[in-house]
């Protein structure tokens with residue numbers, strides 16, 4: 456009986472100075488069943504050890520704390536996983552063996568240590584070179600050739616000189632010393648020129664646009680008779696985008712990023728370049744995902760948050776000096792706790808795989824994740840807002856006057872996040888559509904374990920926005936760059952066109968999946984057949 460072994464998983468736990476290894480091994484037993492073993496734990500103590508298994512032998516040599524060699528002897532090696540025969544060498548007794556050079560990295564995510572092992576080479580041979588197109592789906596003919604440069608223009612528009620990050624953003628200890636890297640955009644500087652063979656050219660283009668970081672003026676006051684800017688954005692100081700809007704006596708911040716360190720760095724950059732004594736009078740949180748609220752204390756202290764009910768604020772919309780009104784969508788706090796506290800450790804761990812955030816930043820590693828670069832490793836908290844917005848009866852809309860600005864909110868629960876709203880700045884005809892309109896198609900079933908999203912709810916929410924605010928002049932998203940209506944007297948409003956495309960994409964996705972599932976197709980088959988028109 457031939458026995459096939461396949462090493463299908465490695466785990467390694469660094470306990471003090473001892474190493475404990477466990478290997479998941481898959482093989483066929485004499486009856487042809489696939490068996491798994493994963494209970495082999497060994498303490499090695501920095502020495503070459505020899506461990507006898509019933510059918511195979513593993514020797515391990517510790518090279519350094521992040522690199523070791525695993526020598527695998529097998530009784531029979533007709534098929535040892537995905538490795539070709541040349542992976543093996545033979546000792547003097549004709550026993551076949553393979554030596555894997557394994558690299559070890561460990562990161563912390565929300566209290567949990569994550570370990571990653573990856574095979575760098577075996578028997579001294581480097582991993583085989585990847586052929587162009589091997590790791591991404593085929594790209595429709597003409598798609599790349601026919602790209603216009605609208606996104607390139609918009610992503611760079613309004614850039615405020617010298618606001619690009621020139622250093623990493625660090626977390627600090629109580630003495631102010633740097634203790635860890637919170638955000639490192641410079642590590643993506645290698646992304647120049649055409650896409651390499653290992654990277655999908657569409658993602659490469661997107662991530663070059665996402666690399667553009669700094670302070671951007673979205674709406675200059677000159678358009679309505681002033682001289683300074685009305686709306687600014689800090690982009691790619693984090694995964695999400697932070698928007699800063701001029702109000703009567705200060706500034707309103709929309710989405711204070713995912714980390715205190717990145718939000719603080721963005722706010723400092725804004726003050727240096729726009730308003731040295733800038734005062735935050737309100738913070739609006741578009742939805743219950745961590746990249747949009749956890750950095751709040753980088754900008755304000757939680758003690759500054761105005762304690763007021765919606766009813767009282769509507770009756771008397773005054774924000775006292777040195778207080779900050781914080782408004783979030785209905786059910787924000789419960790939903791944030793539900794996703795990010797009860798399931799926080801699990802979601803953080805899975806997010807590391809989803810974003811590839813522990814992979815090296817290079818052509819074979821992580822280059823970005825479409826929506827933005829990656830999640831940072833920073834600190835932050837969930838803080839209760841002043842109030843969660845209840846809408847007017849039998850309507851999804853509610854208008855508040857916040858520090859002199861008339862702002863209409865649209866409740867859009869169960870879309871990209873379970874608690875989310877769109878924000879319309881009536882004075883500026885500017886729409887912040889939360890995360891429901893971006894320059895990508897959002898995943899509907901996320902691999903990090905966020906609540907499943909309903910494409911119909913996306914489409915309906917966007918449709919309602921189009922019907923309510925037909926004069927939109929700029930869309931200020933919470934990721935990526937804005938979309939402007941360039942020709943104010945033209946027959947086409949680019950903002951509305953962009954919204955229609957997003958609306959129709961989600962609805963089409965919904966309808967086609969229903970059509971295909973009723974034809975008897977499964978998840979994988981639908982994914983392969985589905986094409987956008």
Ligand SMILES: [Zn+2]
Pocket residue numbers: 695744746747890933934
């Ligand atoms: Zn986000």
